[in-house]
Amino acid sequence: MALLEVSNLGIAFGGLQAVAQLDLKIEKGHLYGLIGPNGAGKTTVFNMLTGVYTPTEGNIVLDGKDITGKSPDLISKAGVARTFQNIRLFNDMSVLDNVKVALHNQIRYSMWTGILRLPAYREKEHEMDREALRLLKIFDLDKEASLKASQLPYGKQRKLEIARALATNPKLLLLDEPAAGMNPNETAELMNTVRSVRDQFGIAILLIEHDMNFVMGICEEITVLDYGRVIAHGDGKSIRNNPKVIAAYLGGD
Amino acid sequence: MDKILSASDVYDRMMSCPHYSGAVAIVLRFEVYYRMQFLSYLINGISLGSVYALIALGYTMVYGIAKMLNFAHGDVIMIGSYVVFFTFGSFGWNPAVAIILSMIVCTVLGVLVERVAYRPLREAPSLAVLITAIGVSYLLQQVAQLLWTSNPKSFPSVVANSSIFKPLQLFNGQLTISAETIVTILACIVIMVALLYFINHTPAGHAMQAVSEDRGAAQLMGVNVNATISLTFAIGSALAAVAGALLCSSYPTLQPTTGAMPGIKAFVAAVFGGIGSIPGAFLGGVLLGVIENLSKAYISTQLSDAIVFLVLIVVLLVKPTGLLGKKVNVKV
Amino acid sequence: MFRLKNMRKSTKSNLVTFGIVIGFYIVIQILSALGLLTSSLSGQLVPICSYVILAVSLNLTVGILGELSLGHAGFMSVGAFSGTIVWTTLYGQVPNWLGLLLSFVVGGVVAGLFGFIVGVPVLRLSGDYLAIVTLAFGEIIKNVMNACYLGYDSTGLHLSFKDAASMNMDPTGTMIINGAMGITGIKKASTFTIGIVLVILTLLVILNLINSRAGRAIESIRDNEIAARSVGINITKYKLMAFITSAVFAGIAGVLYSLNYSSLVAKKFDYNTSILILVFVVLGGIGNIRGSVIAAALLTVLPELLRAVNDYRMLIYAIVLIVVMIFSQSPQVVAWRKRILDGIRSRMKPGPKAKEVQ
Numbered sequence: 001m002a003l004l005e006v007s008n009l010g011i012a013f014g015g016l017q018a019v020a021q022l023d024l025k026i027e028k029g030h031l032y033g034l035i036g037p038n039g040a041g042k043t044t045v046f047n048m049l050t051g052v053y054t055p056t057e058g059n060i061v062l063d064g065k066d067i068t069g070k071s072p073d074l075i076s077k078a079g080v081a082r083t084f085q086n087i088r089l090f091n092d093m094s095v096l097d098n099v100k101v102a103l104h105n106q107i108r109y110s111m112w113t114g115i116l117r118l119p120a121y122r123e124k125e126h127e128m129d130r131e132a133l134r135l136l137k138i139f140d141l142d143k144e145a146s147l148k149a150s151q152l153p154y155g156k157q158r159k160l161e162i163a164r165a166l167a168t169n170p171k172l173l174l175l176d177e178p179a180a181g182m183n184p185n186e187t188a189e190l191m192n193t194v195r196s197v198r199d200q201f202g203i204a205i206l207l208i209e210h211d212m213n214f215v216m217g218i219c220e221e222i223t224v225l226d227y228g229r230v231i232a233h234g235d236g237k238s239i240r241n242n243p244k245v246i247a248a249y250l251g252g253d
Numbered sequence: 254m255d256k257i258l259s260a261s262d263v264y265d266r267m268m269s270c271p272h273y274s275g276a277v278a279i280v281l282r283f284e285v286y287y288r289m290q291f292l293s294y295l296i297n298g299i300s301l302g303s304v305y306a307l308i309a310l311g312y313t314m315v316y317g318i319a320k321m322l323n324f325a326h327g328d329v330i331m332i333g334s335y336v337v338f339f340t341f342g343s344f345g346w347n348p349a350v351a352i353i354l355s356m357i358v359c360t361v362l363g364v365l366v367e368r369v370a371y372r373p374l375r376e377a378p379s380l381a382v383l384i385t386a387i388g389v390s391y392l393l394q395q396v397a398q399l400l401w402t403s404n405p406k407s408f409p410s411v412v413a414n415s416s417i418f419k420p421l422q423l424f425n426g427q428l429t430i431s432a433e434t435i436v437t438i439l440a441c442i443v444i445m446v447a448l449l450y451f452i453n454h455t456p457a458g459h460a461m462q463a464v465s466e467d468r469g470a471a472q473l474m475g476v477n478v479n480a481t482i483s484l485t486f487a488i489g490s491a492l493a494a495v496a497g498a499l500l501c502s503s504y505p506t507l508q509p510t511t512g513a514m515p516g517i518k519a520f521v522a523a524v525f526g527g528i529g530s531i532p533g534a535f536l537g538g539v540l541l542g543v544i545e546n547l548s549k550a551y552i553s554t555q556l557s558d559a560i561v562f563l564v565l566i567v568v569l570l571v572k573p574t575g576l577l578g579k580k581v582n583v584k585v
Numbered sequence: 586m587f588r589l590k591n592m593r594k595s596t597k598s599n600l601v602t603f604g605i606v607i608g609f610y611i612v613i614q615i616l617s618a619l620g621l622l623t624s625s626l627s628g629q630l631v632p633i634c635s636y637v638i639l640a641v642s643l644n645l646t647v648g649i650l651g652e653l654s655l656g657h658a659g660f661m662s663v664g665a666f667s668g669t670i671v672w673t674t675l676y677g678q679v680p681n682w683l684g685l686l687l688s689f690v691v692g693g694v695v696a697g698l699f700g701f702i703v704g705v706p707v708l709r710l711s712g713d714y715l716a717i718v719t720l721a722f723g724e725i726i727k728n729v730m731n732a733c734y735l736g737y738d739s740t741g742l743h744l745s746f747k748d749a750a751s752m753n754m755d756p757t758g759t760m761i762i763n764g765a766m767g768i769t770g771i772k773k774a775s776t777f778t779i780g781i782v783l784v785i786l787t788l789l790v791i792l793n794l795i796n797s798r799a800g801r802a803i804e805s806i807r808d809n810e811i812a813a814r815s816v817g818i819n820i821t822k823y824k825l826m827a828f829i830t831s832a833v834f835a836g837i838a839g840v841l842y843s844l845n846y847s848s849l850v851a852k853k854f855d856y857n858t859s860i861l862i863l864v865f866v867v868l869g870g871i872g873n874i875r876g877s878v879i880a881a882a883l884l885t886v887l888p889e890l891l892r893a894v895n896d897y898r899m900l901i902y903a904i905v906l907i908v909v910m911i912f913s914q915s916p917q918v919v920a921w922r923k924r925i926l927d928g929i930r931s932r933m934k935p936g937p938k939a940k941e942v943q
Binding site: 050051052071072073076077081082084088089090091092093097100101102104105107108109111113114115116117121124125128164165167168 | 789790793794796797798799800801802804805807808809811812813814815816817818819820826872
């Protein structure tokens with residue numbers, strides 16, 4: 001059984017069918033790409049997978065558990081983490097705290113332990129600090145740990161979002177345009193980072209990206225959406241030569 | 254009906270009635286009386302609600318276009334009322350002239366406040382603007398207190414000796430609608446229609462809609478955002494002047510804090526109807542006035558405000574954007 | 586290494602806050618011993634403590650959770666009434682310290698309960714809508730308490746929301762709340778020392794909460810609700826936690842305030858009081874707890890200090906409010922201020938940047 005099994009997923013906003021009859025299978029430890037022209041419904045798929053939108057039809061099963069229509073915090077607990085197309089960091093909190101927030105369900109202690117500063121408080125806080133710094137180090141952000149998230153340059157903000165997502169200890173990581181706004185050098189570096197994250201954490205990654213070199217370079221399987229429907233699925237090579245995909249991108253029929 | 258009958262009065266009269274038919278007649282009169290009373294409460298409620306609606310229009314337009322809660326709006330009403338009080342009440346000017354002068358004063362005041370206090374904060378966090386508006390509200394109240402003391406002034410009705418507007422007697426004189434009530438309701442309807450025409454059929458109105466939808470895009474399309482926001486404050490403040498004159502004609506005590514409570518209630522009315530929506534402000538205002546007046550009459554005078562606010566909370570919980578408000582989706 | 590520095594930074598900052606409070610207490614005690622304290626100022630000491638608690642607790646909602654509440658006086662009111670009822674009923678029947686302790690506990694718990702009742706439905710709303718609903722809540726409390734008649738006689742408790750006559754109480758019964766007249770004949774119990782102890786307690790709880798797992802969760806909701814949910818934060822739970830904690834301390838502050846006077850009326854806790862507390866929070870710096878402490882204390886005594894210009898003091902207050910907001914919050918003014926400061930600095934000692942330009 002695959003890690004994520006999506007069957008017949010669809011959502012309509014009023015009369016508009018944004019996504020329809022989407023089937024998706026994601027195996028543990030693999031890298032997947034979700035591509036398609038602007039407005040094809042890619043981010044909408046992410047929003048359904050993470051509980052931001054409730055699908056109007058279909059099922060999402062993660063690791064044998066049905067998570068369709070669950071609230072985002074429960075889905076996060078179940079093991080799906082994400083980044084956002086328009087970066088959503090906790091801007092007024094420190095870089096370190098951004099990651100520590102995401103450790104919320106990994107390292108726990110009660111409100112009273114915090115208020116009364118019981119011994120467990122120190123212990124767990126140290127554990128959180130260690131873990132958060134370890135994650136920041138992977139993205140070369142540990143030197144900026146005490147800065148405010150909003151003070152980071154754009155590229156580092158994107159990285160911090162990934163570090164934060166990883167802190168929730170996900171089984172599946174969804175990256176929404178991770179390379180947007182990066183120059184070719186940064187993109188190349190990001191490709192390495194994404195690969196090494198997959199190898200180190202052994203998780204599955206599904207990413208939306210417009211940079212075809214990026215997608216073709218690292219994704220083992222690619223799904224192409226157009227007008228909310230899957231028009232092609234396969235490895236990089238077969239996608240590149242698929243006439244339907246070419247037509248969708250060039251705007252022909 | 255010559256005098257108000259209590260239930261025990263009715264009972265006594267029935268018992269002293271020699272004939273059965275007489276008793277029935279008294280019961281019928283009793284019922285008619287209460288029906289008339291209800292109508293009168295309802296009409297007064299609509300009148301009060303019309304005043305709320307006029308004030309709420311100012312709140313809602315400013316919120317829709319400048320995206321701020323102008324807490325000082327209620328105090329503009331108070332300033333306007335003082336202008337009418339002195340020109341019409343003390344100097345005996347023609348009421349129409351007095352109201353027009355009051356509208357001019359309020360317009361200037363509203364535009365000035367926006368220019369000096371709100372415009373520098375347009376890009377600041379909304380809380381900063383809110384606190385500044387509260388500061389302006391205190392300021393206007395304090396200036397009024399220094400100029401005119403906090404002693405309540407007895408406000409003369411602007412339609413009291415009018416030759417055009419007379420109290421209306423209905424049902425053989427069983428129901429009297431005061432001239433103030435008639436003028437208030439009429440004024441509100443006329444202003445409402447004029448405003449909707451202005452917003453939907455004039456270039457300046459279109460500019461307002463554009464700024465309300467997307468300030469940045471409007472600016473790129475060549476709309477003068479500053480002028481449009483100033484115009485919004487001007488219109489809102491002019492309406493506040495009218496509202497002040499009408500409010501104080503029906504509730505004739507004028508003091509520096511007069512504007513505060515109607516201001517808050519009009520704000521509630523604006524939210525109630527869906528803030529940002531002009532028909533919403535009208536609907537919210539009228540409903541609020543009716544609910545307030547009916548609960549004063551039939552439930553409790555002291556608790557009427559509590560009931561008004563409770564209804565607001567319930568409405569917002571059922572329909573978080575108010576009765577006619579638009580839902581805004583956050584793009585993820 | 587950054588971790589250690591960080592921990593030290595927040596702890597140090599908290600210690601400074603406690604230092605200010607304790608220092609203030611010591612200075613006042615010395616002034617009082619030397620007889621240098623004017624009676625008008627010493628009358629303000631308990632209200633100062635009360636307003637500090639209110640401002641700190643409201644800052645938890647406004648600054649840390651990021652939701653605007655305009656009904657803080659409502660929680661203060663329910664706390665004040667319930668705590669004062671406990672105090673006056675138990676007076677003379679239990680030791681005073683116990684009665685006092687119980688009245689603070691009851692005041693806090695009842696206010697917290699109202700925080701829960703109000704919070705569950707209204708925290709689904711946000712922004713200006715939440716603000717208006719909390720304002721409405723405060724006004725409802727004021728109106729209901731203003732119309733509330735409560736008393737007891739040999740047959741038990743009597744309650745009415747109409748007038749004293751409709752309570753059907755025995756003439757020998759005892760009136761507890763007498764409508765708009767409120768509670769009268771309260772034995773004053775609040776002292777400056779109790780006030781300071783409560784301020785420290787409030788600061789301890791709220792600062793520790795902020796610098797903990799729960800506090801970070803609350804802050805993350807403020808910064809980005811959608812992202813907070815995406816990392817597994819149960820936002821309803823943490824919004825409620827902040828809201829209820831804030832209400833509990835408002836209730837305690839209400840009891841402290843009320844037991845400083847011989848009578849308690851509902852009108853005191855109106856919308857203007859809520860606004861006043863909000864002003865403390867905003868001027869002290871949204872999210873800045875120490876700022877709330879200082880702003881609440883200074884602004885409570887400011888009108889007293891301005892007594893010389895009695896007629897104009899509220900006018901001055903209003904102008905100060907507007908000017909401070911524009912000066913501290915307007916992006917243009919802030920940029921202009923920064924330019925001037927940088928200009929002065931670079932003229933004073935030419936830094937590397939200035940050299941580069943040359």
